[in-house]
Amino acid sequence: MATPVAIIDSGGANIASLLHALERIGVSATLTTDATVIETAGRVILPGVGAAGDAMQRLREHRLIDVIRGLKQPVLGICLGMQLLADASEEEDVECLGVIPGVATRLPAETGFPVPNMGWCPVEKIAEHELLTSVENGSYFYFVHSYALPIADNTLATARHTDTFSAIVGLDNFVAAQFHPERSSADGARLLRSFIGMGS
Amino acid sequence: MAAVIDIPFCVAGGIRSVADAEDVLNKGADKISINSPALGNPGLITQLARRFGSQCVVIGVDSREQNGDYDVYQNSGDPDKISAAQRRTTDWIKEVQDRGAGEIVLNCMNQDGVRKGYDIRQLQGVREICKLPLIASGGAGAVEHFRDVFRTANVDGALAASVFHEAEIDIRDLKDYLTANSIEMRS
Numbered sequence: 001m002a003t004p005v006a007i008i009d010s011g012g013a014n015i016a017s018l019l020h021a022l023e024r025i026g027v028s029a030t031l032t033t034d035a036t037v038i039e040t041a042g043r044v045i046l047p048g049v050g051a052a053g054d055a056m057q058r059l060r061e062h063r064l065i066d067v068i069r070g071l072k073q074p075v076l077g078i079c080l081g082m083q084l085l086a087d088a089s090e091e092e093d094v095e096c097l098g099v100i101p102g103v104a105t106r107l108p109a110e111t112g113f114p115v116p117n118m119g120w121c122p123v124e125k126i127a128e129h130e131l132l133t134s135v136e137n138g139s140y141f142y143f144v145h146s147y148a149l150p151i152a153d154n155t156l157a158t159a160r161h162t163d164t165f166s167a168i169v170g171l172d173n174f175v176a177a178q179f180h181p182e183r184s185s186a187d188g189a190r191l192l193r194s195f196i197g198m199g200s
Numbered sequence: 201m202a203a204v205i206d207i208p209f210c211v212a213g214g215i216r217s218v219a220d221a222e223d224v225l226n227k228g229a230d231k232i233s234i235n236s237p238a239l240g241n242p243g244l245i246t247q248l249a250r251r252f253g254s255q256c257v258v259i260g261v262d263s264r265e266q267n268g269d270y271d272v273y274q275n276s277g278d279p280d281k282i283s284a285a286q287r288r289t290t291d292w293i294k295e296v297q298d299r300g301a302g303e304i305v306l307n308c309m310n311q312d313g314v315r316k317g318y319d320i321r322q323l324q325g326v327r328e329i330c331k332l333p334l335i336a337s338g339g340a341g342a343v344e345h346f347r348d349v350f351r352t353a354n355v356d357g358a359l360a361a362s363v364f365h366e367a368e369i370d371i372r373d374l375k376d377y378l379t380a381n382s383i384e385m386r387s
Contacts, residue, residue, distance in 0.1 A: 016228040020203045114333065116255045118302070120386040140386035142208055144230075144255050183230065185206050
């Protein structure tokens, strides 16, 4: 039987917190690098902690590049996973999956704005999307990142460091969040629930 | 713990090596906090920051004022083993910062447990040299103390334990009070 949610094992620690977050909303998930499991899953999540180059290398080794590009079910990228769905990352100039247009750029470090940007930031919705129906404008989500996608046509919500950047993007069946919904308390759980309900 | 907590959490105590840290992080912790082991082996801070990223590495500093100087103490969790670490507090915080730590929790021992307010003077001095997120610890006894430390010492966070555990201050009430006093935070 196909798994309700496949979490792509892109390497790095702290996948445990995502599995726990899904358990708390009553969703069972499978951590996998198996192409068939991913292709047949009801939903796919691409998490990521660490460096873009390492994660892309891992996806390549498991022959998952074209598998991910071809997915038709709802797909959620989280944190580095969001950047992996983009065209490229400035981090070691890595070419990424190219599913969502844009290049992840490094956050500028300024006094009072450390990099990595770490902590709770308010998120402003700038477009309507079923992922965001249960999230109030200005809700706080938990961020840990040094790179971000600039605001573009596919931006659904923004957050601010020295400049505003894309907090959530969406294109067709692909959505992605720069923050960690699995660590963002009740609002994070609401967003994950909306993702599970997408298209149904 | 990781299964029920839906916000970031930090594990403090008992982490003496990269392997200890890896174990705790793999179990779902977001950050690790080290104190005395970093004083005994400052290279551990560098190793942890390189391996897991600065954002994971919190350094706790126990600091006590004597004759106008602030000095670092180690093993403060155990009354029989506590001792001066032979370092000035600001020197140690500069070193910790240079070694790649991501956050400092400054426990002001003179105020700790007294509930008379945070050690604003010491925190202001440390704030001047500390570019990292700085968390004030020790002395919280009333909602005004939180307001004062955010306003006058410009800290990034204020830690308190006993006033919450003993229900002296309700977290909801505190957040409402601080929001009413124009201190920005997650509601």
